Amino acid sequence: MGERAPLWAVLVLPALLVGVALVTAGFDALLAAGARYGRPGSLREAAVRAAEPGRQVLRQLVQQPRRTRASDLPLARIGAALLPVAAVLAAVVLPLGFRSVSDLPEGIVWFNAMEALAWAAVWLAGWGPNSTLSLIGGYRFLAQGLTYELPHMLAITTAALGAESLRVGQVVDAQAGLWFVVWMPVAFGIYLLSAMAMAFWGPFDQPAGGDVAGGAGGELSGADRVLFLGGRWLLLVVAAAFSVPLFLGGGHGPLLPGWAWTVLKTAAVLAFLVGVRRAIPTVRTERYLELAWVVLTPLAIVQALVVAVVVLNR
Amino acid sequence: MDVAVFWVLAVLAVVCGVMVFRFDSMARATFSLLASLLCVGGLVVLLGLDYLGIVIVLMMTIEMAIMAVFMVMYMMNPAGLMPMTMIHNKKGAAVVCGLVFALLAAGILLAPWPARRGRAPADPTMELGMSLMGPQMLTMMTLGMALFATIVATVVLATRRGRYDRFGDDLRARRADDPVRGGVGR
Numbered sequence: 001m002g003e004r005a006p007l008w009a010v011l012v013l014p015a016l017l018v019g020v021a022l023v024t025a026g027f028d029a030l031l032a033a034g035a036r037y038g039r040p041g042s043l044r045e046a047a048v049r050a051a052e053p054g055r056q057v058l059r060q061l062v063q064q065p066r067r068t069r070a071s072d073l074p075l076a077r078i079g080a081a082l083l084p085v086a087a088v089l090a091a092v093v094l095p096l097g098f099r100s101v102s103d104l105p106e107g108i109v110w111f112n113a114m115e116a117l118a119w120a121a122v123w124l125a126g127w128g129p130n131s132t133l134s135l136i137g138g139y140r141f142l143a144q145g146l147t148y149e150l151p152h153m154l155a156i157t158t159a160a161l162g163a164e165s166l167r168v169g170q171v172v173d174a175q176a177g178l179w180f181v182v183w184m185p186v187a188f189g190i191y192l193l194s195a196m197a198m199a200f201w202g203p204f205d206q207p208a209g210g211d212v213a214g215g216a217g218g219e220l221s222g223a224d225r226v227l228f229l230g231g232r233w234l235l236l237v238v239a240a241a242f243s244v245p246l247f248l249g250g251g252h253g254p255l256l257p258g259w260a261w262t263v264l265k266t267a268a269v270l271a272f273l274v275g276v277r278r279a280i281p282t283v284r285t286e287r288y289l290e291l292a293w294v295v296l297t298p299l300a301i302v303q304a305l306v307v308a309v310v311v312l313n314r
Numbered sequence: 315m316d317v318a319v320f321w322v323l324a325v326l327a328v329v330c331g332v333m334v335f336r337f338d339s340m341a342r343a344t345f346s347l348l349a350s351l352l353c354v355g356g357l358v359v360l361l362g363l364d365y366l367g368i369v370i371v372l373m374m375t376i377e378m379a380i381m382a383v384f385m386v387m388y389m390m391n392p393a394g395l396m397p398m399t400m401i402h403n404k405k406g407a408a409v410v411c412g413l414v415f416a417l418l419a420a421g422i423l424l425a426p427w428p429a430r431r432g433r434a435p436a437d438p439t440m441e442l443g444m445s446l447m448g449p450q451m452l453t454m455m456t457l458g459m460a461l462f463a464t465i466v467a468t469v470v471l472a473t474r475r476g477r478y479d480r481f482g483d484d485l486r487a488r489r490a491d492d493p494v495r496g497g498v499g500r
Contacts, residue, residue: 127341
């Protein structure tokens with residue numbers, strides 16, 4: 001069972017998440033620059049390339065914000081601000097090692113509910129500026145949400161089923177001997193897919209696609225843009241990190257302390273997700289919809305059935 | 315602390331609920347309703363029913379996000395982009411609302427509320443499941459699957475394009491002829 005973290009963890013959590021997100025964004029920028037200009041010549045050049053996201057944040061913050069005509073500014077702002085808030089709230093149940101800020105008895109449902117807030121956030125950010133392309137981005141995200149949510153829910157339910165608890169700490173405990181990924185590989189795969197879709201990332205970046213000029217966040221500028229795009233990175237980090245307590249054994253591992261294992265595993269998952277984006281082109285939502293309903297949902301149900309039978313026979 | 319949280323959430327829920335009828339934008343009205351429902355979810359959590367409260371937050375967020383799309387889509391004015399109002403038949407609605415409010419308030423004040431017996435269970439989620447389903451869990455799961463299959467079957471029967479459109483009159487076509495390309499097997 002997860003222990004309670006001290007109260008200052010509440011303040012450290014957002015800072016830690018932002019730090020991890022910046023490092024991940026830096027890694028991604030390094031890969032992007034590498035693909036564009038070839039390998040970095042020196043360590044110094046690599047560092048300059050990796051610092052690009054940080055520079056962009058500073059530039060956005062001092063830039064003159066753009067306003068669209070007849071925009072619904074409060075709604076756009078709420079949308080942009082809600083995205084990072086939802087990500088941080090979802091991270092409340094994330095254990096670092098064996099400690100989370102709050103090991104709620106219904107942690108898994110809580111995580112799911114908070115990531116659902118992102119649906120509202122992205123749609124609001126797309127609707128607010130009164131611009132067609134951003135609105136299309138918002139609609140695309142909702143359509144994408146409908147495609148990934150059902151297999152996603154089944155996948156995280158499978159992990160809860162295997163541990164016979166909705167408490168994230170107990171899900172980690174149940175993996176002391178054997179990681180869930182070993183006997184729930186299908187659920188893990190589906191979870192990784194939906195983790196990318198949740199942050200409209202990788203092959204699922206259609207809501208923010210180049211064909212709609214950046215989509216949902218396309219019209220945002222200044223601090224709103226930093227919040228929205230930063231929130232997207234936070235969502236990616238949180239979604240990737242949550243796969244560790246769900247399927248990869250959380251802090252369990254030999255030699256190293258629990259928190260180190262959590263960090264290592266999270267870094268591995270994040271590196272994988274960042275790499276996948278470079279390897280696989282964007283998937284259109286309606287194509288993924290068919291795959292999600294015709295293939296992934298039945299697979300997830302069968303996986304849940306297998307786990308249920310194993311649990312009943314224990 | 316609990317009392318303060320209760321009043322903040324309760325007042326916010328009512329204010330957001332009122333604002334649903336004051337806003338002249340479909341999007342604002344929808345998300346005002348969502349904010350109100352999220353406050354209600356918080357109140358349920360405050361009652362100690364964490365699971366129910368969090369599920370309310372989860373379901374209502376998804377539902378309202380989807381509803382925003384449909385409401386904007388089906389508004390009488392183009393795409394719901396013109397100023398609108400949620401209030402129709404003002405007098406009749408006011409009378410009905412007044413009556414319902416009076417009825418509910420009278421119910422709250424007049425009902426003999428039972429005092430708490432026993433102590434709160436250690437795992438309210440488990441108790442909730444047991445009292446809702448009891449030993450009928452398997453029945454309910456089977457029923458749920460049957461209902462789901464019925465929904466899918468209904469959609470399949472109601473869709474304009476059937477398998478003969480997709481695979482030809484003798485169902486021999488190797489590739490389905492669909493208006494949207496892509497997906498499984500194509």
